[in-house]
Amino acid sequence: MLVIGAGCAGMRAAIEAHDAGAEVALVSKLHPTRSHSGAARGGINAALGNAGPDSPARHAADTVKGSDYLGDQDAIELFCAEAPGDIYQLERWGVLFDRDDEGRLAQRPFGGAGAPRTVHAADVTGHVLLQVLYEQLLARGVHVYEEYFAWRLVLGDAGYPGVLAWDLVRGGVKAIAAKAVVLATGGSGRVYRGSTNAYACTADGMAMALRAGLPLEDLEFMQFHPTTLFPSGLLVTEAVRGEGGHLLNAGGERFMSRYAPEAMELASRDIVSRAEQTEIDEGRSLDGSLLLDMRHFGREKILERFHGTRDLALTYARVDPLEHPLSVRPGAHYHMGGVATDVDGRTEAGNVFAAGEVACVSLHGANRLGGNSLMETIVFGRRAGRAAAEEALEKGGSAELGAGARAEGEREIAELLERREGERPTAIRDELGASMNENFGVFREEGRMRRQLELLEDLRERYQRVLVEDKGEVWNSDLTQALELGFQLDLAVGMVSAGLERRESRGAHSRPKDFPERDDQSFLKHSLVRWSSDWLDLSWKPVTITKWQPQKRTY
């Protein structure tokens, strides 16, 4: 079987599939340890109860409330119940989580959580996880096609799925067939200009699935993180607020007291980002940014627990958080939507699975809680790896892609490389990013979304003539960036189309002017978009409710 993507989700899936007895290979456009999971800082959630009373049930209740009641409660309960076991497994493999004075795994508070539940390795948790998972992968001898760029998912007439991938180092198309495929290609944050995501987060897997005819769920929900460093957009971890950081407006007021009087800065991200955007829109910001103050932590705590954050601030903002507050604003951060799967990562295709940020289980619903995403890569990466391995092991014969698939891929690439006239991708990409921030940001409304769809139609039209200037085959980033832009444009159409149809405000989808309230009567349901000829069809499916009926959400 084949895993596409070597971040935390992909590597966890590959390890599990190998241990279940399947022959596994992994394809990744980046070296595995350069995957974006490595940027995760604050930590990973599991109800261990080490820093105060906690339980999987409390974790589940917080996640349901955080999701603005859109998360599927069966998936949430299962996730919260399995998370502690996965933390201990990671520890046994060698993840050096921080410990408290009694020697137990330390846990810090995070937004929207009713107990300190976030396990961490200083403020470099994702980096540590990636290294340990990679070590486990190597120990098992799993083959990794490093620096292969997958750009087409083939569902396969003969019942075997696979991908077409471009060999970045040597050039040339590789057609890889498998008995089961796991998509673990991460998120799509780079659809926006202002984003905490790496340049590699370009929605590849989501768009490949969409083009292959699979449905994508809840695409309208893009999380805006409240504390991205101004002006670079790099993330300042939620752990700063978790450990007591203050958000201030231009007048020095802790403005969260007006929006979430109890939780204050530790309200969930959608609420804090909306509060910040309101402060900005109503003229109480400093040139479009707010202040995050951690000076009261004291020197020792900042140097010990936030050395990564301090380095980031010194390097990219030339501000020392020991001396001054940091300038921050909301930025695109995490896509709650993705390829629709069940709790085993299985998509509608049956032999194609998805896990991690590319997937929508749906664990996060309309708003993700910080720390739940790394845990999702582990819990659902493991489950998808196991289910895909079982699927592969049941099948006989050897996997092959239809004869035409590779030739068709070669034709597509040749056509791009041979084109002599057209428009470079940069301008299209810049317009896409800027307009998504402008028209589909923290706040949305009908007119702007309609304008955005028209603009996207125009950008997709221009993209038909996109020009790849580098005609070489080796390390042709011009080529891959052009392909990534195609992914982003298709996905953006899905996001805005779903946003237009969701005529309510819920979680990260906020329409204060035209539909300011949550409307459970009409919209307690997941959106599903599916490619049909050249545009998208939209349908809905119900939310799974087990214990928690929707309530008014206050913090």
Ligand SMILES: Cc1cc2nc3c(=O)[nH]c(=O)nc-3n(C[C@H](O)[C@H](O)[C@H](O)COP(=O)(O)OP(=O)(O)OC[C@H]3O[C@@H](n4cnc5c(N)ncnc54)[C@H](O)[C@@H]3O)c2cc1C
């Ligand atoms: C700055 C930042 C900080 C964060 N901090 C936290 C945190 O503290 N706690 C938390 O829970 N969550 C955090 N998150 C979210 C979390 O880190 C991610 O959601 C999660 O790590 C995604 O993991 P993944 O394995 O799904 O994808 P990734 O780690 O992004 O991996 C994707 C993989 O797919 C490969 N790939 C992509 N496209 C292709 C292609 N076309 N062909 C071949 N390979 C491809 C890439 O090479 C890569 O190996 C943070 C996110 C950001 C941006």
